[in-house]
Amino acid sequence: MNKPKKTQVEIKKTGFPFVVWGAMVVVAMIGIAVALFRFSPVQEAYAVDGRDSLPEITVYKSPTCGCCTDWEVHLEKEGFKVISHKERNMNRIKKSLGVKSHLASCHTAVIDGYVIEGHVPANDIKRLLKERPPVAGLTAPGMPQHSPGMQPPGERPRGYSVLTFDKEGRTRVFTRY
Numbered sequence: 001m002n003k004p005k006k007t008q009v010e011i012k013k014t015g016f017p018f019v020v021w022g023a024m025v026v027v028a029m030i031g032i033a034v035a036l037f038r039f040s041p042v043q044e045a046y047a048v049d050g051r052d053s054l055p056e057i058t059v060y061k062s063p064t065c066g067c068c069t070d071w072e073v074h075l076e077k078e079g080f081k082v083i084s085h086k087e088r089n090m091n092r093i094k095k096s097l098g099v100k101s102h103l104a105s106c107h108t109a110v111i112d113g114y115v116i117e118g119h120v121p122a123n124d125i126k127r128l129l130k131e132r133p134p135v136a137g138l139t140a141p142g143m144p145q146h147s148p149g150m151q152p153p154g155e156r157p158r159g160y161s162v163l164t165f166d167k168e169g170r171t172r173v174f175t176r177y
Contacts, residue, residue, distance in 0.1 A: 054126070057116070058083045060093045061107040068107040071119055071149030078122030080111075100169035103139045114138070117165075119147035124162045124175050135164040138174055146177070 057075060061068035063086040072082045087093055093108050097115045105118025112129055115137030128138055140147055144160035151157070157177040164174045 054080050055112045055129070056081045056083055057109050057111040057125070058085065059107055059109040060085050060087045060090065062086070062090060063088065065106050067119070067143065067149045069149075071107065074148035075122050075125075078126075080122065080125075098136055098167050099139070100165075103141050103163070103165050103169060103171070105139065105141060106143060118142070119144055119149045120162050121148050121157050121175075121177075128164075128174075133164060136167050137165060139163050139165055139171070 057080050059068070059072055059075075059082055061072075061084065069084075072084055075082050090106075090108065094104055094117075097108060097110065099108060099115060099117050103117055107118065109116040111125065114128060114135070116125060117137060117139035119140045120138045124138055140160060140162050143150055144157075145151070146155065146158045147160060148157065160177055161173050162175045162177075163171040165171045
């Protein structure tokens, strides 16, 4: 009791739509995945002036400050190459870079012409580099408890704001957490 073999016409009638439907589903899923990645905030944050890699960030910190080191680790995990300098006179560094006392935190960094003061999240730095506003830099004044370097690993920033500042020390909110 052998089943009769299907003819070419019967195969086309039954198999072709399913093959096409399956191929269309696969292509659609790939397209959606590419679109989600291409237009996601994470991918957008990485696209700095059309470059795929991020510029080096130079960090000045006290030789004994653990939270500064934790912030550097946060930056490295986000794709930054960190150049670290231990400094005994942080006030001199801050003054030379135009960081006013009301903007100060424990560490100061320089990246692509901008000053980054304190526990600023990496995504804010990426956004700064992408948008390139006419400011001196970003600051998270003081030592916000739930900021990168001050919070437990994996916790999201919360309860503070990152500010832009100009050479005169005037500020504007850049991001609220």
